Amino acid sequence: MEGRIRERKLLAETVVREIRNQVRAGKQPDRSELQTMSELVAVYLPQFVEKLRQLYPSISDDNILFCILTRLHFTPKEIAVALGISQQVVSNRRKRLNLCLFKKTAGTMRFAYNIHHLA
DSSP states (O other): OHHHHHHHHHHHSHHHHHHHHHHHTTOOOOHHHHHHHHHHHHHHOHHHHHHHHHHOTTOOHHHHHHHHHHHTTOOHHHHHHHHTOOHHHHHHHHHHHHHHHHOOOOOHHHHHHHHHTOO
16 A cells, blocks of 8 residues: 555656656657656655566666656557657567566556556
8 A cells, every 4th residue: 555655646746747748748858857757766666666677687777767657657659759769669668578577478558567566
């Protein structure tokens, strides 16, 4: 239960709400805003990034950010805008990360489920 409370507080943070509003308007947020959001995740959900690194030791910072956006309920379209990539790249990355992190080849929707239930 405590994890859900922390996640709700994180989702209510101004920078997270601002990023969500920007991407919904089709605008890519600044890298500094995404970095601030990542730092907040480390505060509110410290086990999340730790668990990602444990499951996939060579995971890149970009892939961690991708997982963070997924964990914060950004849609694939919103993730594409936030990271300046195509929706097809988002789909491919979800499949690849699902295999690397969870050793599963299930569809991309399963990736979001796995990320939401991680730590």
